[in-house]
Amino acid sequence: MAGSGSAHLRPPGQAVLRAEDLVVEFPADRGRSVHAVSGVSFDLLPGETLGIVGESGCGKSTTARALMQLPPPLSGSVRLDGVELTRLKGEALRRTRRRLQMIFQDPISSLNPRRRVRDIVAEGPRVWGVGGDRVDEILEAVGLDPATAATRRPHEFSGGQCQRISIARALVLEPEVVICDEPVSALDVSVQAQILGLLEDLKERYRLTLVFIAHDLAVVKNVSDRILVMYLGKTCELAPGSELVERPAHPYTRALLASIPRSGLGLPPADQLISGEPPSPVTPPSGCRFRTRCPKAAPRCAQEEPEMRSLGGDRWVACHYPETETETETGTAPA
Template sequence: MSAPLLSVRDLEKHFPVERGVIFSKVVGHVRAVDGVSFDLAEGETLALVGESGCGKSTTARLVLRLLEPTGGSIRFAGQDITRTPASALTPIRRAMQPVFQDPYASLNPRMPVGRIIAEPMEVHGIGDDASRRARVEELLRLVGLAPYHAQRFPHEFSGGQRQRIGIARALAVNPRLVVCDEPVSALDVSIQAQVVNLLKDLQQRLGLSYLFIAHDLAVVRHVSDRIAVMYLGEIVETAPKSALYGAPRHPYTQALLAAIPVPDPVRRRAQAALGGDVPSPMNPPPGCRFASRCPHVVARCREERPKLRPMGEGHLVACHRAEELPIPAIPSLAPHPPSPAVARRLALAAERRVSP
């Protein structure tokens, strides 16, 4: 088996919390990422999912070395880049590029689109002016835009078009890894599907690997090969897509899947929303961090921190009771007939379409 393109082990990022105006003093640390480990193979899409504030985006920034890790290791293409100085990161940054969440804030409003896309090539010394212009036109066509768009400014485009420009900029230097930090969460639902389909098409054509950060499990199901679920700075479950959606083993994963909206207003949910509050990342509990919200909690959960352990081929779960808990049916993922009211409306609509 070939070595993974990206290998992360026990990654940590603790932000200091200071008090005082003149004589500030560190009074604690926010454990934003606290012992995260995963592998990403060449040509694979690994989705990192979880609630807002769980540490997904911080993990992405650590992988890109936009933040300095507190602990752990990051290996990219066989090279340990955890402590690589900033002066030596240029060739590494060329091989892994980001696509940001907000297409309105991630593009310089004072630069035309052609220059925005060409800027990474200028930074890395790729080609001359003529070859860069030709490459910009090629990239615009690749992402579904026209060459004449290179002369326009970001404010002249819609949100979906701006995200396409951001994708073109990320591809300008031929990266091997693209880190997508919630790339469709700021877009309309119909535009989300277009951008996700574009990312999948580009992956097949260019052999890209994606680290896909998201909180929308419906989008993740369409784009990912494997999924890692994060909660309060930790990964609580990792599995291939089919295993995680078909047989989720961690109670938190089950709650996330049950929260996917059902496209029928009459149907009731089989599982209520999670109660309780997320513990403070400054002072996480000693045992399972999900214990305060878990409906299956026992005394051991509050005292002993669970570790990821295998539950099948490629399926890892951090739960003391994973073997004994039942696997619930997730109604929002299973095919189901429409409710009687919806069925009547569909039948009436069909009659109108076929009536002379």
């Protein structure tokens, strides 16, 4: 049975990927722990793109690595087509990872500088004995000419081209789910648009399911069917992309949207919706973790942690005083 933090999950069996109540902690000084991910839950239908967004240090990339079991979460569940990954070890886990591939943030450092492109892309198929004849096809699919690119090394390519190589390396193994961990944050804006368009084309061509992680909500909203907003290891809001952008319910989501230049949403300036720096994940605030920066914080926010609550349809928010359409129109806070 789903816990209070996973009430928004679909019934088991519908989703290709299902993460439930993920907890990831790392040791800190004086016997304390870094609370990197604290009870995050989400699922993905086949062919869906889930965007995960939040400030640096909110736990996005740690969540991505927990899905890959790198390292496994301290507690919680990760199921791929119903198979519980947290219980797999050794060879069984390695074989399952073939179906769950990852594209990393830094396209240059993620590639072996001593190897030629053909060897980089063909390494996975050689290990698993699958897809070895698809290297040229995949290179062409990501916009690289096999005749000229395959024999060159990563340092001979631009950052955008290296990311295309990274994408090819992930896709050649025919994965079901691809986790994109800030795949365009290290690229120029014009190159970002090219890579985003490429991912959309490849998603349709190869029937992929994507987890797309970024700190820039302006990027995430253009590629995601649904968006999950994280703050200090917790889920703030989860909603279809268009609805989250047009009707943000959580104060933190509103602040992120207000920080987008020329968003056209008529929101107050971001510095009126959020202030100060995020608290330490070693000693997170009691109750709502966003309360120390939230203009709507009340005593209840310090005493009681908000659970995910439905706003109707597929919209969910973890806030005691979520923004409502009435409030947005009148400028008043809920009683």
